[in-house]
Amino acid sequence: LPILMLTGRGEEDDKLLGLDGGVDDYVVKPFSPREVTARIRALLRRVAGDKAVRLIRREPDESREEKGQVEPLRIQYGGTFDPVHQGHLAVARSARDRLQAEVWLMPAADPPHKGPTEADADQRRAMLQLAVADQPGLHVDDRELRRELWEAQAMLGQEKGRDNRP
Secondary structure (H helix, E strand, C coil): CCCCECCCCCCCCHHHHHCCCCCCEEEEEECCCCHHHHHHHHHHHHHHCCCHHHHHCCCCCCCEEECCCCCCCEEEECCCCCCCHHHHHHHHHHHHHHHHEEEEEECCCCCCCCCCCCCCCHHHHHHHHHHHHCCEEEEEEECCCCHHHHHHHHHHCCCCCCCCCC
């Protein structure tokens, strides 16, 4: 799974921490939606080769049992979203439209690179849900916000419960 980090932290130490921590590409704000989309395409080509080219062009994967079916492309777009703004939505819409993908915005529970958020997790989830409500192909994935609950349930020996993925 390729990881592209979009961030406001542009110091060399921040970049090295991200890249050494496992991200495949690191982009510092400000950036354009077109640049982000191009970087996503480049990451897909590097990790998936010809299959990525078929996905980007929306060509069928002939190795699948159901010939002619195009495997859907899913993009996870994580961030603090404190608050969500038009820049976040522009990047998500651009990736959706240019890559013909479903985009899932995933708010961070406790961002390790920032101090406390202004809005709590429930408020940020609600803001995102309102922001994407009339945006086809944009969704909210709140599994990161529920991570602490899952960890507590695991410690108690309970099931994690369902996530909200389709």
